[in-house]
Amino acid sequence: MTKCTQRIEALLRPEVRALSAYHVPDSKGFIKLDAMENPYGWPKDTVDLWLEQLRGAEPNRYPDPVCAALKAALKAANGIPQGAELLLGNGSDEIIQILLMALRPGGTVMAPEPTFVMYRQISLSLGLPFIGVPLRAEDFSLDIEQFCAAIERHQPSIIFLAYPNNPTGNLFDPSVIERILALAPGLVVVDEAYAPYAGASFMGQVGGHEHLLVMRTLSKLGLAGLRLGFMAGPPEWIAEFDKVRLPYNINVLTRISAEFALARHEVFAAQVEDILRDRCTLMAELKTIDAIQVYESRANFILLRLLRHDATAVFAALKAAGVLIKNLHPNGGLLAQCLRVTVGTPPENRRFLAAFRQALEELS
Ligand SMILES: *Cc1c(COP(=O)(O)O)cnc(C)c1O
Numbered sequence: 287m288t289k290c291t292q293r294i295e296a297l298l299r300p301e302v303r304a305l306s307a308y309h310v311p312d313s314k315g316f317i318k319l320d321a322m323e324n325p326y327g328w329p330k331d332t333v334d335l336w337l338e339q340l341r342g343a344e345p346n347r348y349p350d351p352v353c354a355a356l357k358a359a360l361k362a363a364n365g366i367p368q369g370a371e372l373l374l375g376n377g378s379d380e381i382i383q384i385l386l387m388a389l390r391p392g393g394t395v396m397a398p399e400p401t402f403v404m405y406r407q408i409s410l411s412l413g414l415p416f417i418g419v420p421l422r423a424e425d426f427s428l429d430i431e432q433f434c435a436a437i438e439r440h441q442p443s444i445i446f447l448a449y450p451n452n453p454t455g456n457l458f459d460p461s462v463i464e465r466i467l468a469l470a471p472g473l474v475v476v477d478e479a480y481a482p483y484a485g486a487s488f489m490g491q492v493g494g495h496e497h498l499l500v501m502r503t504l505s506k507l508g509l510a511g512l513r514l515g516f517m518a519g520p521p522e523w524i525a526e527f528d529k530v531r532l533p534y535n536i537n538v539l540t541r542i543s544a545e546f547a548l549a550r551h552e553v554f555a556a557q558v559e560d561i562l563r564d565r566c567t568l569m570a571e572l573k574t575i576d577a578i579q580v581y582e583s584r585a586n587f588i589l590l591r592l593l594r595h596d597a598t599a600v601f602a603a604l605k606a607a608g609v610l611i612k613n614l615h616p617n618g619g620l621l622a623q624c625l626r627v628t629v630g631t632p633p634e635n636r637r638f639l640a641a642f643r644q645a646l647e648e649l650s
Contacts, residue, residue: 299413301410301411301413302411304410305407305410305411308403308404308407311610313610315608316605316608316609316610317608317609317610317630317634317637317638318610318628318630319609319610319611319627319628319629319630319634319638320610320611320612320626320628321510321612321628322452322480322505322506322585322586322587322628323505323506323508323510323628324506324507324508324510324554324557324558324561324586325561325629325630325631325634326508326557326560326631328553329553332550332553335546336543336546339542339543339546340539340542340543342542343538343539343542344538345538347538348534349534349536349537349538349541350536350538350541351533351534353374353536353541355545356374356536356541356544356545356548357372357374357516359544359545359548359549360372360516360544360548361518363548363551364481364489364502364516364518365487365489365490366489366492366518367489367490367492367493367518369493369521370492370493370518370519370520370521371518371519371520371521371524371525372516372517372518372524373516373517373519373524373527373528373531374514374515374516374531374535374536375514375515375516375517375531375535376513376514376515376535376536376540377503377505377513377514377515378477378479378501378502378503378505378515378516378517379404379408379515380513380515380535381501381515381516381517382404382405382408382446382501383408383412384527384530384531385444385473385475385499385517385527386408386409386412386414386444387412387530388526388527388529388530389414389443389444390443391413391414392414392415393414393442393443393444393472394414394415394416394417394440394441394442394443394444395409395414395415395416395417395442395443395444395445395446396416396417396418396419396436396437396440396442396444396445396446397416397417397418397419397445397446397447397448398418398419398420398421398428398433398447398451398458399418399419399420399421399619399620400421400426400451400453400454400614400617400619400620400621401418401446401448401451401452401454402446402448402451402452402453402477402479405446406418417436417440417442419432419433419436420432420619420620421451421454421620423620425456425581426451426454426456426581426620427456427458427459427462428458428459428462428463428466430462430465430466433462433466434465434466434469437466437469437470437471438469441471441472442470442471442472443472443473444472444473444474444475445466445470445472445473445474445475446475446477447463447466447474447475447476447477448477448479449463449476449477449478449484449486449487449488450480450483450484450583450584450585452479452480452585452587453587453589453612453614453621453624453626454581454589455581455582455583455584455585455587455588455589455626456581456582456583456584457484457486457584460486460488463476463488467495467497467498470497472497473497473498473499473523474495474497474498474499475499475500475501475517476488476498476499476500476501477501478500478501478502479501479502479503479505479506480506480584480585480586481502482506482507482554482558482586483506483558483561483562483565483584483585483586484584484585485584486584487500488500489502489518492518492519492520493520496520496522498519499517499518499519499523500517500518500519501515501516501517501518502515502516502517502518503515503516504544504547506585506586507554507558508547508554508557509543509544509547512539512540512543512544513540514536514540514544561586561629564629564630564631564632564635565583565586565588565629567632567635568588568627568629568635568638568639569582569583569588571635571639572588572590572639575642575643575646577592577593577594577595577646577650578590578591578592578593578646579591579593586628586629587626587627587628587629588626588627588629589614589624589625589626590624590625590626590627591623591624591625592623592624592625593623594650595623595645595646595649595650596615596623596649597613597614597615597622597623597624597625598613598615598616599645599649600625600642600645600646600649601613601615601625603641603644603645603648603649604638604641604642604645607641607644607645608637608641609637609638609641609642611625611626611627611628611638612625612626612627613625614626
């Protein structure tokens, strides 16, 4: 062992040593359908106006620590109830981290699985026990009896429910979430990262349950590069989590750009309409392929399972054809032989479909 690894062993928590870093593949030159980004940029005159706004930024000064105007715009654009407060994060990933950093040591974190990997990853990096409760294998729905039994057994401090779920794309039954809310001894965080595409939300219920928090992000809407997430909840909870937040977590470029974008909500609304239409087209095309099982989606991506091919081989063939999607097969369990494709522009979707059909043919 070198001196360096000796010191690492001596100083760091074993949970951190056991983790692997969140892997992001190099996507340069690929048709990028791996990360649930909105494929559309802004019209040129909008870009010009945006750059004009950025002239007002003062990079020599610390950013606004409160972001009152940005919060007001987020509240208006997201139908956040009167009386609810907002916490802002450098992406909703940071909000997950803030929530978990504030828990008592040993506080249990629970989520259905498969789900968004950061719930587990951040829990483990902070040394918090994480309990994953398996979803139903047929359709990735919540098994309410099993989930309630797990709540009673583990008494979780916090439960994360991605609504709709990533990487499966489905919405959990809202009445099942109501039952979880009724039974949960701790916090319930409904993660609505895909709210623009879902047509369903728990936002209206914030304040109606003192232990319900609803988290969203601008990433999947079309501003992934800005890193802005937010969480709505009762003021008492938000005030506590705000103590854990680092004072300047929203940088000046993000604040100005997000305010600018929220004032042009119609640009994004039109893009979302296009993406929803193209999700429908892509879904219909995929359903004509009989070597796969396609899952319903309420998000801007589609999960599918290969019934007769090896997912890793198909993923590699797509990559060789210049199309990058997400291979979920290495996650194992219920995601064996699964691939996830983000809805792109119509030409990107056609390129994907052509490459996918060709890969299936060549590999049979
Ligand atoms: C993408 C995603 C996030 C993370 O969003 P950021 O704001 O970009 O950090 C959170 N939750 C779910 C379910 C997601 O799919």
